[in-house]
Amino acid sequence: MLSASDLRKGLKVEIDGEPWLITDFDFCKPGKGTALYRCKMKNMITGNTMDRTYRSGEKFEKPDLGERDMYYSYPEGDFFVFSDAETYEEMRVSKEVLGKNAYFMIEDSLCTILLFNGLALEVTLPIFIEKEITATEPGARGDTATNVTKPAMLDNGYEIQVPIFINTGDIIKIDTRTGEYSERVKKV
Amino acid sequence: MLGHLQNIKARLRKRAGLISVIRAYFDERDFIETETPIVIKAPAPEEYIEGIPVENGFLRTSPELQMKEMLCVGYEKIYQIGACFRKNEFGARHCPEFTMLEWYEAKIDYLQLLEFTAGLLRFAAQKIIGSLQVEYQGQAIDLALEPQIITVRDAYKKYAGVDVAQISTEEKFDEIMTSRVEPCLGIGKMTFLIDYPANRAALARLKPDAPKLAERWELYLAGMEIANAYGELTDPVEQRKRFEKAQAARTENNFVPYPFPDDFFRALESGMQECSGCALGIDRLAMIFTDSADISEVRVVK
Numbered sequence: 001m002l003s004a005s006d007l008r009k010g011l012k013v014e015i016d017g018e019p020w021l022i023t024d025f026d027f028c029k030p031g032k033g034t035a036l037y038r039c040k041m042k043n044m045i046t047g048n049t050m051d052r053t054y055r056s057g058e059k060f061e062k063p064d065l066g067e068r069d070m071y072y073s074y075p076e077g078d079f080f081v082f083s084d085a086e087t088y089e090e091m092r093v094s095k096e097v098l099g100k101n102a103y104f105m106i107e108d109s110l111c112t113i114l115l116f117n118g119l120a121l122e123v124t125l126p127i128f129i130e131k132e133i134t135a136t137e138p139g140a141r142g143d144t145a146t147n148v149t150k151p152a153m154l155d156n157g158y159e160i161q162v163p164i165f166i167n168t169g170d171i172i173k174i175d176t177r178t179g180e181y182s183e184r185v186k187k188v
Numbered sequence: 189m190l191g192h193l194q195n196i197k198a199r200l201r202k203r204a205g206l207i208s209v210i211r212a213y214f215d216e217r218d219f220i221e222t223e224t225p226i227v228i229k230a231p232a233p234e235e236y237i238e239g240i241p242v243e244n245g246f247l248r249t250s251p252e253l254q255m256k257e258m259l260c261v262g263y264e265k266i267y268q269i270g271a272c273f274r275k276n277e278f279g280a281r282h283c284p285e286f287t288m289l290e291w292y293e294a295k296i297d298y299l300q301l302l303e304f305t306a307g308l309l310r311f312a313a314q315k316i317i318g319s320l321q322v323e324y325q326g327q328a329i330d331l332a333l334e335p336q337i338i339t340v341r342d343a344y345k346k347y348a349g350v351d352v353a354q355i356s357t358e359e360k361f362d363e364i365m366t367s368r369v370e371p372c373l374g375i376g377k378m379t380f381l382i383d384y385p386a387n388r389a390a391l392a393r394l395k396p397d398a399p400k401l402a403e404r405w406e407l408y409l410a411g412m413e414i415a416n417a418y419g420e421l422t423d424p425v426e427q428r429k430r431f432e433k434a435q436a437a438r439t440e441n442n443f444v445p446y447p448f449p450d451d452f453f454r455a456l457e458s459g460m461q462e463c464s465g466c467a468l469g470i471d472r473l474a475m476i477f478t479d480s481a482d483i484s485e486v487r488v489v490k
Contacts, residue, residue, distance in 0.1 A: 005276040027279025030370075031406070031416050031467075032390050033362035034236050035277070055359060056236070057441065 002060040007037045012044070012063050019044040019063035019116045044121050066115045072105050080105060082113065082123075093120045103158035104129050104176050125176040130185050131155075132171050139164035149181075196485055202316060203474040203486050207269060209315040210289060210470075213308050219265040219291065224254035226271065230449040233434040234390065235358075238275040238443050240284070246446070247273035250467060251290050252391065253452040256420070259292055259463055260455035267291035269470065280482045281412060281472065285489060292465035298392075298403040298419035301464040302380050305407060305415060306335050309378065309473075316477050324410045324476050328376065335378035339401075340388075343381055347372040352385060361388070374408035381406045391427070392418035407468070409476050417466035424456040 002013055009025040024040035037054040044063075070082035070091060079092040080102070093113065095102050097120050106129050114122040136152035149161040162172065162181045169188035172181055211221065231239045231249045239246040248254075251268050258266055272288045293301065310331050313320050320332040344352040348368040355361045373379040382405040386394055389402030403419030421427050431448070439445065474486040 008278075027277070027282055028366040029236075029277065029279075029282065030362055030365050031413055032234065032236065032388065033365065034359050036363060036366055053363075 002062055004035070004037050004054045004056050004058045004060075006060075007039060007054065012065060013041075014061035014063040015041075018046075019065065019121070023049070044116065045119075064117050065121075068113050068115060070111055070113055072107060072109050072111055074107070075105070082111065085110065091120065093123060097121065098123055100179050101125055101176060103154065103156050104131070104174060104179075106130075127176060128173050128182060129176055130171050130173055133162065133166060133168055136162065136166060136168055138167060192484070193488065199474070199478040199480060199486050200488070202478050203470075206312060206316050206474055206477055207470065209312050210269065210308070212315075213311050214267045214291065217265070219267045219293075220263065222251075222255065222258065222263075222266050222268045223270065224248075224251045224258075224268060228254065229451075230447040232391065232449060232452075233431050233438055233446055235434050235437040235441070239446065240273050240275050241444055249274050250288065252465075252467070253449050255290060255292055255465070256460065257452060257455040259294065259420075260458055260460045262461070264294040264461070264463075265292070281475075283471065283483050283487060283489070286483075286487075287470040289468040289470050290465065292420070292463050294461045294463040296464050298382075298405060298417055298464045301417050301419075301466055302335075302337070302382075302405060305417065305466055305468075306331075306378060306380075309407075312473070313477065322409075322476060324479055325481055327410050329374065329409055329476075330377055333377040335380055336373075337380045337382060338373075339383040340381060340385065341383070343369050343373070358387070361385075370408065370413065371411045374410050374412065374414075379408040381408060389421070389430070390418070391421050391430075393421040393423070393426075403464075412472055412476070413469075414472050414476070415466050415468035417464065420460070420463050420465055422456070422460040422462060424453060427456060428453065 007022060007025060009022055011022045013020055020041040021044055022039050023042050026038040027035065028038060029035040035056045039052050040049065041052060042049050069085040071085060073081045073083050076092065078095045080098060082091050082093060083089065101123055104125055109126050112124040113120050131154050133152045134155045137150060148164045150164055151159050152162040152166060153159055160181055166172065166184060167188055170184055171186040173183045173185050175182045226248055227242055227245050228248050229245045231246050232253050237249050239249050250272050251270065255266055255268060269287065269289050271285055273285050275284060277284050310320055313322055313331050320330060322329045322331060341352050344350045344364065348364050350364055373381060383401045384404040386400050386402055389404060392402040392404040395401045395403055405417050406413055407415040471483050471486055475483060478486055480486050
């Protein structure tokens with residue numbers, strides 16, 4: 001059980017059966033008066049946000065959050081199937097939960113899945129993954145500047161900005177935290 | 189922590205200067221600086237302030253009762269600057285360990301104390317920033333101007349459109365206070381919010397000609413509460429009633445029980461001279477004079 005005086009930025013609480021993350025927090029109290037805890041919060045399932053003010057003495061459930069290390073196995077329709085690193089037990093995670101990460105799934109990569117009452121909320125991938133560029137306009141000859149970028153395409157249709165010297169068939173490293181180009185791994 | 193200390197060096201220098209000019213103001217006016225105990229057996233029971241228990245008692249939430257014992261034996265002008273502790277008060281303007289300036293003067297009423305306090309702020313500003321024009325978070329405050337003095341009743345009507353007599357609970361009173369009234373106080377000049385409803389009197393005496401109101405005021409600058417003052421209650425019977433009521437409310441709030449402050453009552457029953465007293469948050473005033481948005485910018489303890 002958590003109480004209003006535990007509220008802080010970054011704390012996760014359960015409200016009406018759903019987990020909420022406190023994204024902003026302010027403590028207000030007239031010297032001799034009652035404390036008010038003003039929170040901005042984000043629903044960890046739907047992403048909805050709300051402003052709520054709580055008073056001293058109000059109680060909250062601690063959300064039952066857990067993490068599980070799982071290997072990504074294979075896609076299945078709009079789902080992605082993972083298997084437990086130790087028990088090989090399988091779990092299906094929807095495309096919506098993965099968001100942009102759905103473009104960066106590499107077979108047998110070890111991921112961390114954040115769970116709420118057994119439901120997947122968020123999948124964290126390895127920070128760097130490697131992907132092949134399947135289409136990009138050729139850069140101008142001799143242009144090796146790294147601060148000029150152009151659009152390029154991955155095999156799954158993800159569009160990414162890459163330096164001008166990258167060619168179709170090159171393998172690049174992508175930072176999954178930002179979805180951006182990191183470096184070239186292999187030249188055609 | 190070390191980076192934080194490095195970053196606030198200029199602010200801490202100004203804060204130290206502030207404390208030193210406050211001492212000068214009181215010393216020049218013949219006040220005696222006091223140091224009452226920090227660990228006390230029985231804090232004043234207050235409905236919404238929670239003390240921190242330690243071995244042999246509590247860390248003081250305020251030096252009030254011990255300073256009043258001094259008033260009861262005839263000290264007439266006393267002040268103190270020191271740490272006070274209030275459990276679970278964390279925020280941009282709150283720290284569970286903070287520094288309080290508290291003073292009492294016999295034979296003056298709460299409105300004379302108001303003038304004295306305005307004088308203290310002007311004196312400090314002139315010495316610390318070399319001007320009575322203070323810039324705080326983009327707002328200009330002119331301390332040279334005649335302060336705004338507004339009653340709680342008028343402030344609720346003017347800033348929240350609410351008749352304070354119609355507010356049913358203390359929670360509602362506080363909610364309107366923090367969300368709608370306070371942000372409008374101390375804008376451009378000092379505001380003294382005066383004459384609190386009797387149920388918010390705490391240790392203030394009631395106005396003899398209007399017993400539904402208490403001789404209490406608070407000073408605001410830029411929407412921030414800076415000081416709280418009373419025409420002090422000297423009647424031990426009335427005081428006992430209020431403490432018993434506060435004790436009951438504390439039990440209801442599941443606050444830690446305090447022993448009854450018997451030493452204070454023994455002193456009060458022997459007779460306390462008529463006096464007025466004020467508690468002022470040094471950290472908050474330092475925030476104003478150093479243009480700091482967060483209390484951690486003016487304290488070593490983060």
